[in-house]
Amino acid sequence: MVTGFPIKIFVPRDSTALSLGADSTAKAIQAEADKRGIEIELVRNGSRGLFWLEPFVEVATSQGRVAFAPVQPKDVSGLFDADFLNNLTSNAKAHPLNLGFTEEISWLKKQQRLTFARSGITNPVCLDDYIAHDGYKGLKNALKMTSAEIVKAVTESGLRGRGGAAFPTGIKWNTVLGAIGEQKYIVCNADEGDSGTYSDRMIMEDDPFVLIEGMTIAGIAVGANQGYIYLRSEYPHALKTLNEAIAKAEQAGYLGHHICGSGHAFNLEVRRAAGAYICGEETSLLESLEGKRGQVRFKPPLPAIEGLFGKPTVVNNVISLATIPIILDKGAAYYQNYGMGRSRGTLPIQLAGNIKQTGLVELAFGATLRELLYDFGGGSATGRPIRAVQVGGPLGAFLPESQFDTPLDYEEFSKIWAVLGHGGIVAFDDSVDMSKMARYAFEFCAIESCGKCTPCRIGSTRGAEVIDRIIANKGNAKEHDKQVQLVRDLSDTMINGSLCALGGMTPYPVLSAINHFGEDFGIESAKKAAA
Amino acid sequence: MVADLTTQEKLDMASKIDAHIAKHQHMPGALLPILHAIQDDIGWVPEACYLPISKALALSIAEVHGVVTFYHHFHTHPVGKHVLQICRAESCQAMGSEKLETNVKAALGIDYHETTQDGAVTLLPVYCLGNCACSPNVMLGDDVYGRMTADKVAAIVAEARAT
Numbered sequence: 001m002v003t004g005f006p007i008k009i010f011v012p013r014d015s016t017a018l019s020l021g022a023d024s025t026a027k028a029i030q031a032e033a034d035k036r037g038i039e040i041e042l043v044r045n046g047s048r049g050l051f052w053l054e055p056f057v058e059v060a061t062s063q064g065r066v067a068f069a070p071v072q073p074k075d076v077s078g079l080f081d082a083d084f085l086n087n088l089t090s091n092a093k094a095h096p097l098n099l100g101f102t103e104e105i106s107w108l109k110k111q112q113r114l115t116f117a118r119s120g121i122t123n124p125v126c127l128d129d130y131i132a133h134d135g136y137k138g139l140k141n142a143l144k145m146t147s148a149e150i151v152k153a154v155t156e157s158g159l160r161g162r163g164g165a166a167f168p169t170g171i172k173w174n175t176v177l178g179a180i181g182e183q184k185y186i187v188c189n190a191d192e193g194d195s196g197t198y199s200d201r202m203i204m205e206d207d208p209f210v211l212i213e214g215m216t217i218a219g220i221a222v223g224a225n226q227g228y229i230y231l232r233s234e235y236p237h238a239l240k241t242l243n244e245a246i247a248k249a250e251q252a253g254y255l256g257h258h259i260c261g262s263g264h265a266f267n268l269e270v271r272r273a274a275g276a277y278i279c280g281e282e283t284s285l286l287e288s289l290e291g292k293r294g295q296v297r298f299k300p301p302l303p304a305i306e307g308l309f310g311k312p313t314v315v316n317n318v319i320s321l322a323t324i325p326i327i328l329d330k331g332a333a334y335y336q337n338y339g340m341g342r343s344r345g346t347l348p349i350q351l352a353g354n355i356k357q358t359g360l361v362e363l364a365f366g367a368t369l370r371e372l373l374y375d376f377g378g379g380s381a382t383g384r385p386i387r388a389v390q391v392g393g394p395l396g397a398f399l400p401e402s403q404f405d406t407p408l409d410y411e412e413f414s415k416i417w418a419v420l421g422h423g424g425i426v427a428f429d430d431s432v433d434m435s436k437m438a439r440y441a442f443e444f445c446a447i448e449s450c451g452k453c454t455p456c457r458i459g460s461t462r463g464a465e466v467i468d469r470i471i472a473n474k475g476n477a478k479e480h481d482k483q484v485q486l487v488r489d490l491s492d493t494m495i496n497g498s499l500c501a502l503g504g505m506t507p508y509p510v511l512s513a514i515n516h517f518g519e520d521f522g523i524e525s526a527k528k529a530a531a
Numbered sequence: 532m533v534a535d536l537t538t539q540e541k542l543d544m545a546s547k548i549d550a551h552i553a554k555h556q557h558m559p560g561a562l563l564p565i566l567h568a569i570q571d572d573i574g575w576v577p578e579a580c581y582l583p584i585s586k587a588l589a590l591s592i593a594e595v596h597g598v599v600t601f602y603h604h605f606h607t608h609p610v611g612k613h614v615l616q617i618c619r620a621e622s623c624q625a626m627g628s629e630k631l632e633t634n635v636k637a638a639l640g641i642d643y644h645e646t647t648q649d650g651a652v653t654l655l656p657v658y659c660l661g662n663c664a665c666s667p668n669v670m671l672g673d674d675v676y677g678r679m680t681a682d683k684v685a686a687i688v689a690e691a692r693a694t
Contacts, residue, residue, distance in 0.1 A: 015661070015662065015675050016662050016664055016665055016675075016677065018674070018675070019662050019665055019668065019674075019675040019676050019677035020665060020677050020678065051664035051665060052664065052665075054665075192659075192661060193658065193659055194659065195620030195621040195622045195623070195658070195659045195663060196620075196621060196622045196663045197659075197661070197663065198661040198662065198663055198664065200661075201661040232661075233567075233604045234657065234659070234660050234661065234670070235661060236673040237673075271560075271563065271564070272563065272564075272567050273563075273602075273604075274563060274566070274567070274602035274603070274604035274605060275602055275603035275604035275657075276601065276602050276603060276604075277658060288563065289560050289563075290559075290560045291560040291561055291562030291563055291588070291598070292562070292598060293597055293598055293601040294601060294602070309559060309560075350663065350664070351664065352622040352625075352663035352664055352666065353621065353622040353625035353626060353663065353666060354625040354626055358663075358664035358665070359664050381626065390621055394620065394621060394658075424622075424663070426621050426622045426625055426663065427625060428625045429625075432625070437621070437624075440621070440624070444620075444658065447658075448658070450601075
């Protein structure tokens with residue numbers, strides 16, 4: 001089996017892999033190979049997204065990659081002893097960390113990887129690798145199309161904004177295309193602040209060229225020659241990876257004055273955010289990019305008409321933009337064919353919190369929460385029952401077990417007064433105190449409020465105080481009822497009176513916690529209903 | 532702490548600030564890039580930079596102050612040699628971050644936004660590090676550490692202190 005070429009070993013460079021010691025594992029593998037005089041080629045690939053198994057090491061064979069995971073430095077000499085490089089031997093097959101061919105791992109095999117087709121397969125900063133795995137095919141097609149044709153393809157694909165608002169991407173692009181102005185901008189919202197989400201970070205660290213390609217296509221489509229990626233400051237690894245990839249794309253003529261020798265120009269720059277959750281809201285993001293406090297703007301005017309520096313601007317989430325290349329490569333119908341109802345294509349779902357098998361699951365819309373939590377997630381990490389699940393970040397509703405059969409679809413979630421948001425799923429076991437979670441929702445809103453509108457700025461602080469009084473008055477039915485009514489009234493004001501989703505959606509986690517987990521707030525009727 | 536600086540140190544700081552302003556001031560929306568450059572270099576954003584920035588960007592000092600203090604990332608006071616951030620967001624809460632916070636605070640003998648007496652570690656809260664698949668998480672400098680316990684954090688901090 002061992003050929004004349006050094007055997008390729010893959011150790012991910014994704015920050016989750018690094019957070020579990022992938023660098024040490026990579027060093028140990030190289031050192032052990034050197035010690036034994038074995039020539040290897042160590043590739044630092046992106047992550048496959050099986051995060052519960054990081055560091056996820058793969059060895060190339062003539063029949064595909066074989067996975068060994070999780071590999072800690074202490075496991076390395078044992079792997080060499082078992083001849084893991086020659087991993088079709090019985091010794092290597094018998095090794096407890098051997099998971100077989102990566103592509104055959106059911107957790108991965110059951111997925112529909114479109115946006116994440118390359119994640120974990122390629123070296124994220126190798127342009128040749130990107131191109132060898134279908135990269136830049138979408139752009140090549142786009143260069144042969146008119147602006148209107150590109151926008152039409154995006155519209156027909158049914159792609160909706162993956163940041164959370166789910167606004168049809170093609171319609172947004174069409175507005176910018178039709179807006180009058182010599183200077184237009186493409187802004188990528190990479191201020192991924194929702195707890196339980198990491199798909200944006202994965203794209204940027206594990207397949208950055210797909211985002212660059214998507215933004216370039218967007219620029220060509222609407223006539224924008226400048227793009228900005230507004231990246232949260234908590235992602236230093238993504239910053240380095242993006243900058244390295246952008247430099248390579250520039251050198252190869254995929255960015256710059258003549259994209260692939262065409263008459264189209266597109267330049268791209270990464271701008272660091274500075275730790276304000278509110279800057280994930282598009283108008284506040286634009287203020288921040290302009291060098292101001294990240295305060296929300298009134299709409300209208302829409303950013304598509306008057307956006308960055310007052311110019312027509314496309315503001316899209318990382319995943320929306322990273323999905324553009326496959327749509328332009330394989331066609332709108334191919335993408336549109338996945339999904340259910342008005343939710344077309346796939347959603348990269350992120351399993352987080354108290355889940356045993358956490359990681360990235362990209363699936364067509366329509367799978368149920370239960371399938372995600374149990375079939376993919378394997379239940380809770382602690383082994384206790386999953387009691388509550390928050391979908392869609394800190395502004396998403398908490399769902400009880402009775403709602404676990406809801407399909408992941410924008411409209412189905414909206415029917416149960418919940419949101420899919422950016423596709424993050426955070427599970428809690430039965431040790432959770434939902435009154436604390438409701439209080440935290442208000443507290444978070446108070447910390448992150450931009451302060452522009454009163455319902456959010458004041459309401460969040462008053463809300464936390466009311467929750468405290470609800471908890472303190474569990475024994476005093478009259479006062480308790482009064483405080484519960486007060487939090488409902490306050491929520492009503494916040495939902496209807498806030499300028500943006502921060503104040504407008506903080507009541508989602510709060511009221512869903514009260515409605516579904518009333519026993520944690522001492523609500524008697526809820527107790528009876530549960531009995 | 533600024534008052535403790537010698538005249539020479541103040542001059543050095545001023546010249547660094549001027550260099551960062553000169554390098555970035557012509558970018559569109561230059562204020563955040565300038566502030567990042569200053570903090571990356573000096574470790575925090577001293578008030579001494581407000582006046583030169585305001586002049587370079589034609590802003591008022593109040594506007595510069597307003598921006599610096601809006602963003603959690605910018606430190607308006609000197610921080611320790613290492614910045615340790617503990618994630619307080621939902622995913623980490625689901626995996627016991629509250630206990631982790633309490634134990635780390637006790638071990639370091641400081642609360643959030645404080646620095647250990649030896650000036651080694653400043654402790655800050657953070658809301659999501661994008662490592663929610665391996666909660667609870669902390670970040671030391673630019674590195675994220677997953678599946679943390681108070682003991683593991685202590686080991687990381689001890690290692691950082693030794694370097």
